[in-house]
Every structure is written in C-alpha cells, then in structure tokens.
Amino acid sequence: MKKILAITALCLAGTASAQEEIKIGAIVTLSGAGASWGQAMLHATELAADDVNAKGGLDVAGKKYKVKVVPYDDKYQAGEAVTAANRLVFEDKVKYIIGPVGSAGALAVTPIVDKNKVMMLTLGFTDKALGKDKPFNFRPNLTTMETSQPQINWIVKAKGIKKVGGLFPNDETGQQIAQDLEKAYTKAGAQLNAKEFFERERVDMMPLLTRLIAKGVDAIELDGNAPGTAGLIVKQARELGFKGAIIRSGGPATSEIVNVAGTSAANGMLVNTPIDPANAAVKAYADRYFAKFKKRMNGFSPAFYDGTHMLLQAMATAGTTTDTDKVRVALENTKDFKGILGTLNWTGAEVYGVAHQISAPFYIARVQDGQEVIEATCSLTECK
Amino acid sequence: MDFTFLMGQALTNGLVIGLLYLLMAIGFTLVFGVMRVVNFAHGEFYMLGAFSAYVCVTRLQLPFLAAVLATFVLTLILGWIIEVVVMKGFRGDELNGMIATIGLAMILQNGALMVFGPDPQSMPAVAEGVVSLGPVMLPMSRLYVVAFSLAVLVVLYVFLMHSKGGRALRAVVQDIEIASAQGIRAQFMYPLGFGIGVALAAIAGALMAPVFSVSPSIGSTPLLKAFIVVILGGLGSIPGAALAALLLGVFESVANTFMSSSFSDMLLFGFVILMLIFRPSGLLGKAGR
Numbered sequence: 001m002k003k004i005l006a007i008t009a010l011c012l013a014g015t016a017s018a019q020e021e022i023k024i025g026a027i028v029t030l031s032g033a034g035a036s037w038g039q040a041m042l043h044a045t046e047l048a049a050d051d052v053n054a055k056g057g058l059d060v061a062g063k064k065y066k067v068k069v070v071p072y073d074d075k076y077q078a079g080e081a082v083t084a085a086n087r088l089v090f091e092d093k094v095k096y097i098i099g100p101v102g103s104a105g106a107l108a109v110t111p112i113v114d115k116n117k118v119m120m121l122t123l124g125f126t127d128k129a130l131g132k133d134k135p136f137n138f139r140p141n142l143t144t145m146e147t148s149q150p151q152i153n154w155i156v157k158a159k160g161i162k163k164v165g166g167l168f169p170n171d172e173t174g175q176q177i178a179q180d181l182e183k184a185y186t187k188a189g190a191q192l193n194a195k196e197f198f199e200r201e202r203v204d205m206m207p208l209l210t211r212l213i214a215k216g217v218d219a220i221e222l223d224g225n226a227p228g229t230a231g232l233i234v235k236q237a238r239e240l241g242f243k244g245a246i247i248r249s250g251g252p253a254t255s256e257i258v259n260v261a262g263t264s265a266a267n268g269m270l271v272n273t274p275i276d277p278a279n280a281a282v283k284a285y286a287d288r289y290f291a292k293f294k295k296r297m298n299g300f301s302p303a304f305y306d307g308t309h310m311l312l313q314a315m316a317t318a319g320t321t322t323d324t325d326k327v328r329v330a331l332e333n334t335k336d337f338k339g340i341l342g343t344l345n346w347t348g349a350e351v352y353g354v355a356h357q358i359s360a361p362f363y364i365a366r367v368q369d370g371q372e373v374i375e376a377t378c379s380l381t382e383c384k
Numbered sequence: 385m386d387f388t389f390l391m392g393q394a395l396t397n398g399l400v401i402g403l404l405y406l407l408m409a410i411g412f413t414l415v416f417g418v419m420r421v422v423n424f425a426h427g428e429f430y431m432l433g434a435f436s437a438y439v440c441v442t443r444l445q446l447p448f449l450a451a452v453l454a455t456f457v458l459t460l461i462l463g464w465i466i467e468v469v470v471m472k473g474f475r476g477d478e479l480n481g482m483i484a485t486i487g488l489a490m491i492l493q494n495g496a497l498m499v500f501g502p503d504p505q506s507m508p509a510v511a512e513g514v515v516s517l518g519p520v521m522l523p524m525s526r527l528y529v530v531a532f533s534l535a536v537l538v539v540l541y542v543f544l545m546h547s548k549g550g551r552a553l554r555a556v557v558q559d560i561e562i563a564s565a566q567g568i569r570a571q572f573m574y575p576l577g578f579g580i581g582v583a584l585a586a587i588a589g590a591l592m593a594p595v596f597s598v599s600p601s602i603g604s605t606p607l608l609k610a611f612i613v614v615i616l617g618g619l620g621s622i623p624g625a626a627l628a629a630l631l632l633g634v635f636e637s638v639a640n641t642f643m644s645s646s647f648s649d650m651l652l653f654g655f656v657i658l659m660l661i662f663r664p665s666g667l668l669g670k671a672g673r
Contacts, residue, residue, distance in 0.1 A: 035502075170646055198645045201605050203596045206397045207640030214390055228504035228597050239523035240393075241514055260506040260597045 019057055019066045022321050024049070024308070025088035026071040027081050027099035027109065034076040034101045036298045041123060043293050044304035045069050045098045047285075048312065058312055061319040067312065074100050081105035085112045095324050096311060098304065100124065110134055117324045119331070121307050123300060130352040136328060138346075138356045140307025141300055144177070144223065144250040145351060146380050147272055147362050148184045151249055154364060154376050154383035155219075155270055156188040159245055165194035165217035167208055167233055168224045177224035181249065192221070200226070205236045213237075219245040227253035231260025238265040245270060252299030258370045269367040274299050274341070276363050276374055281340035303360065306339030313337070332356070347380060392520035394641040395634060400526045402633020403533040404588055408606045409613035409625040410540070411584030417557035417620040418577030421474060421481030426585050427607030428492035429459060431600060433586025434593040435500060438507050441594075448510045452532065452590045459586035463579035475574055476560075489603075496600035504599040529591050536587055544622070553577055557620065585610075612656055618666025628667055 026045055029038030049067035057064035070092050072084035081100045088094045089112060097113060097120045100106050106124030113120045119136045122129055125143045155161060164185055168174035174197060182192040194215045196208045212220065220237055222230040234246055234257060248257070248271040258266045275282055282302050289297040314331035315321050332355065337344040341360045348357030359380050365372035376383040408430065415423045433455050440451035470488060474481035511524035544550035555563040556573045564570050588606065596602065613632055617624030632652075639648035659666070 196645055199649065201601075202645075203602070203605060204397075204401055206401075207394060207637045208645055210390060210393045210397070210641050228599065231504070231506065232597060239514065239521070239525065241516070241521045256503065260504055262506065262509065264512075 019064055020321075022058065022065045022067050022096075022312075022315070023092060023094045024067060024069050024311075025084075025092060025094035025097040026069055027074050027084045027088070027097060027105065028071060029076045029101045030071070030073040031075055037123060037300055038073075038076075038099070038101045039293075039295070040298035040301035041098055041101065041304045042069070042071050043289060043297070044301045045308045047288065047292070048305050048308035051309070052312060058316060060316050060321050065321060069098075070094060074102075074105055076102050076105070078102070078104040078108035082108050082112065085109035089113065089116050089118055094118065095322060095327075097121070098308065103129065106137075110137060113137075119311070119324050119328060121304070121311065123304075127352065130348060130354060130356045132353040135354070136324065138307070138331065138358075140310070140358045141303040142274060142358065142360055142362055144180065146347075146357065146359075147378070148180065148223075148249050149187065150378050150381060150383050151272055151362075151364055152181075152184045152190075153188045154378070155245075155247060156185070156190045158376070159219070159270075161190050161218045161245060163194070163215070163217045164190055164192045164219045164221055164247075165196075165212035165215060166192060166221035166223070167196045167198060167205060167212070169200045169226075169229070170197035171200065174224050177250075181221060181223060184249075193217070200229070202229075203232055205233050206240065209233070209237050209240055209242070213240060213242055217244060219247050221247050221249060222257075223247075223249040223251065227251075227256030228260055231257040231266075234261035234269065235265050248272060254365075254367060254372055255296075255370075258367065263370045266367050266370065270375070271365050271367060271372065273363050273365045273372055273374075274303065274360070276361075276377070277372060278374065279340070279342075285340050302339075302341050303358065306337070306341055306344060306360075307358070309339065310334055310337050310344070389519040390641055391638075392518070394638045396520060396522055397641075398634030398637030399630070400530055400633070401637060402630040403530060403537075404592055404606070405609050405613050405633055406626055406629035407533055407536065407584050407588035407591070408610040409617065409629050410537075410622055411581040411588075412610040413614050413617070413620055413622060413625045414553075414557070414584070415578055415581035416614070417622075418553065418574060418581070419471065419474075419481065420476045420478055421471065421485065422478070423578075423581070424482060424485040424607070425489040425492060426485075426582065426610060427603030427605075428489045428496075429463070429582040429585040429603075430589035430592075430606045431496060431603035432462075432492065433459060433589030434598045434602060435496060435589075436586065437590035437593045438505055438598045441507055442505075448528075448594070452587060455586050455590040456583050460579040460583040463582035464575040466582075467575040467578040471578060472574075493600055493603065500600060502600065504597040506597050507594045509594050525595055529595060532591050533588075536584075540584070549576065553580075612652070614666070615656055616659055616666055618668050621666065621668045624666050624668030 026042050028042045029035055046069050049069050052058045052067050057066045074081035074084050095118055097118055101123050103124040103126035106122040106129045114134055114136050121138050121140050123141055127145055130137055130139055168178045178195050185192045194212045194217055246269045250272050254271050285302055286297050314327050318326040318330035320326050345359045346355045347359040349355040362378050363374045364376040364383060366375050412426050436455040436458055437451045440446045440454050474484050509525040510528045513524045515522045552568045553573055555568055613625055613628045617628030
C-alpha cells in the first residue's frame, strides 16, 4: 500500500512539474526529388528547437515551454501535403507549420491553415504563396523573384555581357522562368536572344548548344534546369569549345552541377548562392548540422533555422503561444533580426501585397575547383 | 557563324548519337526476334550498364575498357538468369511477355533507386580535350564512344555471321520451328539471345555513362529511341535497325540544329506515324506474319 501511494505521489509530482509544450508541425519532403530541401528545412527547425530546449524552454509570459517538432513526409505531392496539413491541424492541433517544400503543396494547404489560423513558413517559390488574402503565410527564404534582377544587373555590367542564350525545360516552370529572365536581362541592358526549349528527359544537348553558340552568345543561362540537366549543359557546352560565361541565376545546385560536369568544365561558372562560405555563424551551423545528421546541409537550411527562431521570438514577444493573430502581428513587426545569415527584415509589400517575404543578403559566387568563391554581395536592390 | 560549321557539327553529333541508338536498337530487335517479346525493360539494362561502368571505374578503379567488358559479361549473365527464371514462361507470348517486362523494368529501376539513390552521378570522361576539324569540334570523349561502338558492332557482326552460335541464333530469329527441326537447341538459344540483347543495351549505357550522367531514370529516353528505330527499320530486322538508327541520329541532330527542338520532335513523330501508315513493316522489315 505504501508503495502504491509513493508511486501515485511520484506521478502527481511528475505531472505538476511537466512543462507546457509548443508543437511545430513540419510538412516536408523526405523522400524523392525534393528530399534534400525537405530534410534541410526539417533539420533546421529541429536544431532551432534544440537551442531553445537546451535553455530549459521558451519563456512566454513567465512560463517555460518546450518546443516539439512533428514532421510528416509530403513526398513532394500536393495531395500528400493536404493529408499532412489535416492531420497536423485537426489531430495534432498544431498552431505553427514549417513547409511545404513545393509550390503546389504550399498552395494546396493554404486554405486549410488560413481558415484555422495556423501560421505557415513555406519554401514554395510561387508568387502566389504570399498575399493579402493569406495572412498567416510567411516565406523565410529568398526566391528568384527577389534575387534575379540585382544579380543580373551586376553580372551584365561586371562581365560585359550583351547576348545571352538559355536552354529551358519545355513546361510551365521553364516557360515562366524564360519570360522572367528575358525581362530581367532586357532591363539590365543585355538581351536574352537565343531561347531553346527541350523536353525534360533530354540528355543530348549538343544540337541545341550548337545553335546557341552559332548565334554568338556571350553567356549561357542555366536557371530553371534541374541540377543534373544543368550539369550536362555545362559539360557539353565546354566540349563544344564554348568559352563564354555560364550563369545560374537561381536554385542552389553547385555541388550537383560540379558532380555531373566535372571540376574543370564548371570552373568560372557564376552562380547565385544564399550562403557566404566566409560567414562564421553559417559555418558553425553547417558543422553542427553535419555532426548531428551526418549529411552536408543544403543551402536552404540556414534560412529556416533563422525563420524558426524568428517565429519563436515572435511568440515570446506576443506573450502567447496559442493566439496566432497576436503572434502573426509580432512576427510582422520583427525588425533587424540578427540571424546567422545576417540582419533579417520582412519585405514584399509591393510585389505580394503583404510584407511576409524575408529580405536577406545573398551572393554571387564564381565556381573555382568545385568550390564557390564570393564575387559580390547583394541586397534586394543591388549587388556590390 | 557559317553553314559549314552548323552542318558539320550536326552531322558528326548525329553520327555519334546514331551509333548509340544502333547499339540499343540491335539488342532490342534481337530480343524481339528471338523471343517475340517487346522488352520494356531494355532501357533499364542501359541504366544498369551505366551504373556498372560507373562502379567499376570510380569504386574499383578499373580502366574503362575493362569496365565495359565486365559490364558486358555481368549483364549477359544477368540477362541469362532473368530469361530462365522470369521470361521462360512468356516465350512467344507477346502480350503477357510485354507486361512481364514492364514489371521487370519497375523492379530494376526501383532497385537501382534503393541502391544508388536518386541523385545523378558523374563519371570522369574517358578522354579530355577536343579535336577540331576546321570549324567542327569533336570532343575526344565522344570519339571514344564512336571507336568503342564500332568495335562492338564488328565483333557482333562476326559472331552473328561467322560463328556457329551466331548462325543458330539467326536461324531461331527467322523461324523457331524449322530451326528446332534442324537440331538447334532452342532451350539454349532463348537465354543466349536475351542475354546478348540486354548486354548490348548495357554496353550502350556503359559507353554513354562518361558522356552523360548516371542515374536510375536514364533508361527511358534510349528505350523510346530504340522503339522508334525498330519501327522505322522493321521489328526483328538487324540491318533495318542499323540503317534506321544512323538515319534517326543524323535526322534528329540536323533538325535540332536548324529548327526549334519541340518542332523537330513533332516532325520526327509525324514521320514515324507516316511510316506506320504506309509501310508498317519498316524500311527493311518483312511483312508481318
């Protein structure tokens, strides 16, 4: 009898001291094509949660909260993302979601999360992911919309480029990117005057490249192509004796391109990168990431590490973990946040109608012996 | 730049790609000739060949020639085993055999996904550098492909035309019953034909691995091209496949150089449809039985 009493007492004591919890849901791609991005986001959120939990939890209105991450795999499919969102919102009762990775998934889950006032930090590159009618959606990473113009301005000027050729996949993404780039190059004073569209599974680019080169282009643009395809284009262009510049205006994929094209063919390529290898904070983060997950981190990961920290800070500021209307306003009002990527602010009011897009520094790097060497540091207005 | 550059470049590109199609299509048509089965897993053997060469060269540090030979032997054995274990019940059974090969393709592709992961891998080029003939650039890596493919084709020709096994195989392709009546052991010829057919696809994969990249999904395009080639050349006809493969390679390359890529693809398939309507047996094929 004594024993039972003792155990009951222990149990009671246990519940009394048990901490409150903040659950953050994650709808991320953990298998298939987008897996490297999904893992990068999930692990970033987990590391941010570790930070807070190591200090005994997040202090909100005098109470300590443990942060717990609840992940679901969406397999890069909108349907799976909706299933995951329903489970997170109605069964796990989360108020905050990281993800989804893909544009289609982001658009598909938006009605569910908005109706239930669940805040969402998505990676989705579509310009429809953010808007006045989607008050709970935020995007902690930069997209091509933000980075292409300042970057192209700099490259066109610094490298004296006049005629640009590009190979794009013959689908919605490829057509859209070709159109956007054409505008950006024209604005920068150059011309995208040779565009070729091809079926995504194509591997022999020689005929298309022959045509581009015959038009006398100074540079070849790789934006919009999957990493592997971009690598093939680089390899074959150099095999055809192309000596001009090769530019990738978006989508971190340098290591994959170098893998496919080979170190010497990829030398001199100019790429957009969200990460400065000289940044000590990011380097420390990458080492910590590698030590814990035994994988090299993808370029998107630091953005979500900072994003999660911003979200948690907003809860602390708002003094609530459940009233997302207040947390949303607190997140919107976050200014000059010191993240590992640098000083972060929200922007995007003119483009999206709502300032829920992160403004972070980014870089133009030249690929040298398979590594990125920073050539210019960019803000959303210009590169230097 | 001038017309000679474009045309010269297009023709040489076309010839190189044509040789790749040739290796693919001959194997494909050989399997059909022997088994009367359209092998949908043919592209996956191309993929396996590419991976085999990749592993031999990058992990085992073998020279490229040894890697290609090892690939040939391994896939020949694998093809033999698959024929005996899986395809035996479907010999001459076109519909069920086709479905079996679709299943086989899925197993092979997903198996490769599990073992090698989805990321494209790259193999070091066999040779660096470029040979220039006037304005025309010939990458050394592709010239190697030409040399190797020609060597393989010569060996195959000698085997089929001047060896006992080759003659027996051709006899089986022409008429299995008469061949059996003449004392050819069909039980031996089925796995041999299937094995050689898929091993040719694997050689094509091994040769193209350093030129393109290596990933579990690379098999689908060469399979599609092999289809087009055998439709143009006549299903089951080896000389027809040879002619059609080279024509297809050159046509594709020239059309892509002078026209937009989507338009030239349309033109190509239009051509295939016309061929099916007006000459369904192909350029050199015999009328169906």
